Amino acid sequence: MTDILTPAFIISVLAAAVAAGTAILFACLGELITERAGVLNLGIEGIMLMGALAGAGACIWSGNAWVGAAMALAAGAAMAAIHALLCVGLRANQVVSGLALTIFGGGLSAFLGRDIVGVPPPSTFHRVDIPVLADIPVLGRILFQQSALSYISFALVGFLWWYIYRTRAGLRLRAIGERPEAADAMGVDVARLRALYVIAGGALAGLGGAAISLGTNPGWSEGMTAGRGWIAVALVIFAAWNPARAAVGAYLFGGVEAGQFRLQAAGVDVSSFFLNMLPYLFTILVLVLSTRESTRRVLGAPAALGRAYTREDLG
């Protein structure tokens, strides 16, 4: 066993973790901003699938992976717009709407993608080494020998962290998720902003799908996200709604996925099942902790998450 766990092996697992975790990270960040705004979107899995399809399809059609990525963003936004319309505009039940979106996205993507199953995209987001940085021992291999999408995801984590905690707009985002009445009283257009964040979140989830169909598993096949969208939803809680922690969580999941694959390839019999269960169990633990009053302030969910907001009628 010990001859397997060489530093080289571990580093390769970590590098694979980052690569595999990129898709989950995009989706998780998308759900994170949605939930920060106070809306629960359980449709991420379906949105990711549509993004994956749009990405692969557009790339096959145009020959350019970036076009694919752009279409993935658009597809994700369009799907999430349905959720925004139903839940923010019509105050429908957010749980059912999200689930409907997942089932719909799964079906629509399988249907629309029927002609491109197995068709390899002409261009993908392959590994691009960043000069100089890629040569740094250990970190270089893990962080700077990744795909362009991964680099974008690094930047996105930093950007979102700055956006949420250091800008006026981020303050408004947190306000509409915590106490929409107060934000409303301060002149913030709660409904409009919520809709925007739901749609933006969907776009990111769509990009996450493209990170799979144009990155780690090039091409399209039905249901190819294999539950990563659900993992992303769990991750948001695991990350306590913080972008930096989301990155850690996404790479953790990616690592579990990558590590177990490699271990099996190396002939090691690992009861991967229990390892795989850990993230879900841990998420439950974080959730229970974050619901208790004492820890809520530190870890807590946006107080208004999941509740539709209506302003009292003005006379």
Next chain:
Amino acid sequence: MTPSPSSPPITHHPSPVTPVPPAVAMRAISKRFGPVVANDQVDFEASWGEVHALVGENGAGKSTLMSILAGLYRPDSGQVEIDGMPVRFRSPRDAIGHGIGMVYQHFMLVEPFTVAENVVLGEQRSGVDLQTARVERELTELSQRYGLGVDPRAKIWQLSVGEQQRVEILRLLYLGARILVLDEPTAVLTPQEARSLLQTLRGMAAQGFSVVFISHKLDEVLEVADRISILRRGQIAATTTPTETNRRTLARLMVGRELAELVEHPSAEPHQTVMPGEPILELRGLSALGEKGLPALRNVDLEVRAGETLGIAGVAGNGQRELAEVVTGLRLATDGVIRIDGKTMTNRPAAEIARAGVAHIPEDRLATGLIGGMNLSENAILRVYAQPPMCSGPFLSNRAVAAFTDRLLANHDVKAPGRWAKLHTLSGGNQQKLLLARELAGQPRLIVAVHPTRGVDIGATEAIHTALREQRARGAATLLISEDLDELLALSDRIAVLFEGRVMGTLPARGAAAEEIGLLMAGISHD
């Protein structure tokens, strides 16, 4: 248009030729909500450098008037002038833009944020950067200048209620308010905090601000205000100054009624004298906490006998709601004893108290007493569903339920398409009649009725009053809590007045001088 927050408002120096326009001038303001006239041709003025108190009993129209000033409502007719210029506000933001800031009873603060962050949220500034440091500096300066004592870096959830209130004031000042309107500001404060707030308000007036505050606490008003306006039934009854008046006069102006007014009230009937029997409800030394953890009831001693109706008077927010909740088991008492029909029932579960023969007509029927989405039968059996004949074993008897419901609907003249109709399709009056019917069906020993005719049309109001009278004649004890003094006077045998959670005094209802009640409601015990 928004004056910069760091410069104090200009204090006008009167010139012999042109009169100084008042900060606020509301002329002939009228506003009605459906059939209810809230403001009727009201004239109100507030000057710069003055504290003007607006006084009146529940429903007099004070909150409505100030809400119009703060841009929450639009008046049906009349005009508002700020600094002599007519204005039309379409929203509270408009009002803030003209320098008017209102501090409401429910603070609009985001708890995990700091004070500075809450202020930044309200800024209309564009720009990406948070600039909290700058805001903190300016807030510190403002806070010091006006003696508010707020640390801009504190998180809201760490602050006491009084401190949070000062944050609201500070925020308004930062946004450029020169006219401050406060709605019952000392209602949620401890006595020291109240003193401190009043001093602060005086200080701000001294610096040129115009301060308007709504209050029913006449002692405070006389101590702090430069001018006092009394609203009664939607009209200004008088405007005066502390030197020209005293507590008695104010109380009389607040609640004074001509005998003729009393007699004309629809529920005024010759009051049958019923000899009260043994005590059904006894409260001794009862204390309880309110929503924010502040004391809501302090050492309350009350007694209601069989065949007697005890009315609880008082301005809203003085512990009436908590009193009803504690007696019916929906809130814990922190001290004292509750005895119902001789048995100690302090802090027993609500269901047990209900089984002991206590009927509850709650303040908000749809939130507590009734289920809007269910049909009339399902609502009717809420109290009795677990007993025969409604249920035998695990099964509900449809026949018994139907018979029971039909009887209730008929006896209390509830107008509805049928038993199967969903409750929310009924009018407010009919909903209340059903609630009453259900609660009274079990021949209760004690009835706790809270605002029983609120939001109910005149016909249903009469029906409800008749039903309550019948119960009284039957020998039930009634604890009647109402904001409508007329209702209390018409239905009660005795009236107890609550002020800041204490019973200020108890008087017989017949022949009660409204002035006496007014004084007690305002916190002034017999002198």
Next chain:
Amino acid sequence: MTGLVTALSFLLALLFGGIVLFLAGENPLQVYESMFSGALGNWNGVAETLVKTTPLLLAGLGVAVAFRMQLWNIGAEGQLYWGAIFATGLALFVIPGAPGWVMVPAMVGAGLLGGALWGLIPGVLRAWFGASEIITSLMLNYVAILSSEYLIHGPWRDPQSFGFPGTPSLPAAAWLAHWGTTRVHLGLLFGLAAALLLWIMLRRTRWGYEIGVMGENPRAALYAGMPTKRTILLVMALSGALAGLAGMSEVAGIGHQLQRNLSPGYGYAAIIVAWLGRLHPLGAVLVAFLLAALTVGGDQIQMSLGLPAAIAPMLQGTILFFLLGGDILTRYRITRVIG
């Protein structure tokens, strides 16, 4: 009014689906006709539809009863798996030699128990800690599926299966009776019986009344002295039990062994069944049947027209969208709190 909105949602969804098909170059009428005749036009199709109705109905009933109390149980999938696991374990290891008349009721009990226990976990976390059952039940789905995988690949692996992971076949006594030569099995009767019993329970018993009141107005329930915490636990247990029964009936009626992909998402589809059926047990029967027909129809066009069966979930999702949108017309004003 509610019925009208539901029916309208179906029709609008079919219309929308038709447009999508048309834009994708297919003939909507041909597709729909093929789906319909495949699912309901012949006995084979009807049988398949009934086969798929069974788990959808059972799990859908479970979800419906939880939703009535505003307990958003997303964990039907996991509860289904645990019901299957318990039933399999019982049949293979606990009483493998038992005769049919002992085995089948015992398996029913095991299925109910397995699902109930799994449903209790989010119930406990909600009742005692206030933790959102949406997330906890969702997470537990994965734990359940992984648990099943573990057993299938590990301790319960059939040493004689080559490359097809699964447990050994259940003893013959554990196989649920079939209707003639079709695949329709006893599970369907379980489902119909459960729907009837649930209907009676909700409409006619005091427990059903309490569930209704607690779901609609928890404060009124408190005032009436209803035991809220205990009811949360009981309802989550019941919800899980029904899903567990669905799992048991799939194992004992169809696969006859615990295997991978026991459920192609029945637990999630059950949520659609519950919602479209307006949380009504008899509505669930109707909707489960319709959804099953859609699914079978989808499989049919995959075979006959070469189109992906995924058209079915596409339509299902669309129906739900229209229903959610249309709900605003019928909804009572008080906003419901989620989670």
